[in-house]
Amino acid sequence: xxxxxxxxxxxxxxxxxxxxxxxxxxxxxxxxxxxxxxxxxxxxxxxxxxxxxxxxxxxxxxxxxxxxxxxxxxxxxxxxxxxxxxxxxxxxxxxxxxxxxxxxxxxxxxxxxxxxxxxxxxxxxxxxxxxxxxxxxxxxxxxxxxxxxxxxxxxxxxxxxxxxxxxxxxxxxxxxxxxxxxxxxxxxxxxxxxxxxxxxxxxxxxxxxxxxxxxxxxxxxxxxxxxxxxxxxxxxxxxxxxxxxxxxxxxxxxxxxxxxxxxxxxxxxxxxxxxxxxxxxxxxxxxxxxxxxxxxxxxxxxxxxxxxxxxxxxxxxxxxxxxxxxxxxxxxxxxxxxxxxxxxxxxxxxxxxxxxxxxxxxxxxxxxxxxxxxxxxxxxxxxxxxxxxxxxxxxxxxxxxx
Numbered sequence: 001x002x003x004x005x006x007x008x009x010x011x012x013x014x015x016x017x018x019x020x021x022x023x024x025x026x027x028x029x030x031x032x033x034x035x036x037x038x039x040x041x042x043x044x045x046x047x048x049x050x051x052x053x054x055x056x057x058x059x060x061x062x063x064x065x066x067x068x069x070x071x072x073x074x075x076x077x078x079x080x081x082x083x084x085x086x087x088x089x090x091x092x093x094x095x096x097x098x099x100x101x102x103x104x105x106x107x108x109x110x111x112x113x114x115x116x117x118x119x120x121x122x123x124x125x126x127x128x129x130x131x132x133x134x135x136x137x138x139x140x141x142x143x144x145x146x147x148x149x150x151x152x153x154x155x156x157x158x159x160x161x162x163x164x165x166x167x168x169x170x171x172x173x174x175x176x177x178x179x180x181x182x183x184x185x186x187x188x189x190x191x192x193x194x195x196x197x198x199x200x201x202x203x204x205x206x207x208x209x210x211x212x213x214x215x216x217x218x219x220x221x222x223x224x225x226x227x228x229x230x231x232x233x234x235x236x237x238x239x240x241x242x243x244x245x246x247x248x249x250x251x252x253x254x255x256x257x258x259x260x261x262x263x264x265x266x267x268x269x270x271x272x273x274x275x276x277x278x279x280x281x282x283x284x285x286x287x288x289x290x291x292x293x294x295x296x297x298x299x300x301x302x303x304x305x306x307x308x309x310x311x312x313x314x315x316x317x318x319x320x321x322x323x324x325x326x327x328x329x330x331x332x333x334x335x336x337x338x339x340x341x342x343x344x345x346x347x348x349x350x351x352x353x354x355x356x357x358x359x360x361x362x363x364x365x366x367x368x369x370x371x372x373x374x375x376x377x378x379x380x381x382x383x384x385x386x387x388x389x390x391x392x393x394x395x396x397x398x399x400x401x402x
Contacts, residue, residue: 025216025217025218026135026204026208026210026215026218027217027218027219028132028135028217028220028222029219030208031131031134031135031204031207031208031217032128032132034208034210035128035131035207035208036124036127037209038208038209039123039127039207041126041127042120042123042124042127045119045120045123046120048116048119048120049113049116049117049119049120051116052109052112052115053113055109055112055113056106056109056110056112056113058109059105059106059108059109060102060105060106062097062102063095063097065092065093065094066094067090067091067092067093068089068091068265069088069089069090070088070089070090070091071086071087071088071089072086072087072088072089073085073086073087074086084272084273085272085273087269087270087271087272088269088270088272089267089269089280090267090268090269091265091266091267091280091282092266092267093263093264093265094263094264094265095261095262095263096261096262096263096264097261098259098260098261098262099255099256099257099259100252100256100259101253101256101257101259101261104252104253104255104256104257105253107252107253108246108249108252108253111245111246111249112246114242115239115242115243115246118235118238118239121235121401121402122235122236122239122401125235125397125398125401127207128394128397128398128401129394129395129397129398130207131204131207131208132222132390132393132394132397133390133391134200134204135204135217135390136386136387136391137200137203137204137387138197138200138201138203138204138215138216138217139217139218139386139387139390140200140384140387141193141196141197141199141200142200142216142217143383144196144380145190145193145196145197147193147376147379147380147383148186148189148190148192148193148194149190149193151186151189151190151376152183152186152187152189152190154186154372155179155182155183155185155186155187156183156186158182158368158369158372159176159179159180159183161179161359162175162176162178162179162180162365163179175364175365178365178366179365182369201213201214201215201216221386221389221390221393222390222393222394222397223393223397224393225396225400226400227322227396227400228399228400228402232402234322234399234400234401235401235402237311237314237318238402240307240310240315241311243307243311244304244307244308244310244311246307247300247303247304247306247307248304248307250296250300250304251297251300251301253300254297254299254300255297257296258297260286260287260288261286262283262285263283263285265281265282265283266280266281267279267280268280321395321399322396322399322400324395325392325395325396325399326396328391328395329389329392329396331388332385332386332388332389332392333389335385335388336382336385336386336389339378339381339382339385340382343378344378344382347371347374347375347378348375350371350374350375351368351372351375353371354367354368354371354372355368355371
């Protein structure tokens with residue numbers, strides 16, 4: 001099977017899927033809404049927040065009392081062979097936390113709940129960034145495919161004209177070979193662009209839960225977001241700060257756990273032989289050997305130091321990422337202004353004049369090919385600049401997310 005036919009059949013097989021979910025092209029707002037509804041990462045973050053809520057509720061509970069039953073002096077020897085000499089004690093034990101352990105547990109759980117809440121916000125922001133980029137990439141892939149299809153049509157026509165001129169003796173056979181080579185290149189680029197378009201469709205479709213084989217993206221770039229004030233921390237900084245707060249709370253919890261708790265007990269004892277009864281009371285305190293190590297205080301301190309370092313690094317990364325996105329946006333805007341205006345008009349006019357001159361025999365085939373390639377490159381650069389602008393806007397929105 002020829003390679004070209006094999007590629008076409010493979011591309012057709014990728015397109016044949018289930019019926020479309022989207023009846024119309026997808027706007028960025030639609031993609032963001034649908035993506036949040038079906039995204040596993042959002043479901044996971046929401047479940048983690050519910051789990052943190054449950055742990056916060058659990059952390060505020062006091063230790064449960066314990067009830068115990070104790071039977072002594074039975075099934076032995078002599079007078080203790082039976083239960084006549086037995087003693088039965090029923091007692092209730094209650095542990096009392098003396099070092100503020102419950103308050104420290106609540107602080108840790110509260111910090112972890114805030115971390116989970118911010119984690120949900122981060123998942124939403126990350127998903128919005130990924131969808132915005134995928135939406136822009138699909139638009140760019142669609143535009144490249146349209147451009148490649150137009151180039152293929154023009155290359156085919158150019159090859160036909162070159163064949164006519166060669167047959168008429170106006171051009172040497174080498175010109176026909178050059179036109180045929182250009183047509184083959186255009187055909188290969190058209191297949192490549194179609195493959196990239198299928199990939200972009202599948203990527204966005206997976207994010208928004210669509211199996212539409214003709215999925216297309218319409219609309220403009222992400223809406224520019226206002227930059228955060230200098231005194232407002234970014235979402236990533238707040239998340240790192242919440243992790244640091246949780247680590248600090250664990251230090252307080254470890255210190256509280258280093259304080260021994262006491263367990264008080266009180267109950268009732270029944271003497272079977274005499275039929276008498278009496279109350280019993282008790283108090284137990286664990287010996288504080290290696291208590292601070294057992295409570296995990298050294299590990300908690302080390303984790304707090306690591307969390308401080310993560311927060312400092314996050315601040316640096318956030319500052320760099322924001323500056324990088326702003327630089328990319330400015331560069332993309334300047335490129336678009338230069339290419340979309342005089343650059344594209346001049347390249348288009350050059351192709352028009354070269355085509356007229358070639359048909360009239362005043363320009364060579366190479367001059368026409370050069371003019372067409374220059375216009376194609378200009379259009380491709382415009383598409384790339386538009387894509388870079390969309391990516392920069394998505395990155396700025398991610399950096400400014402709260």
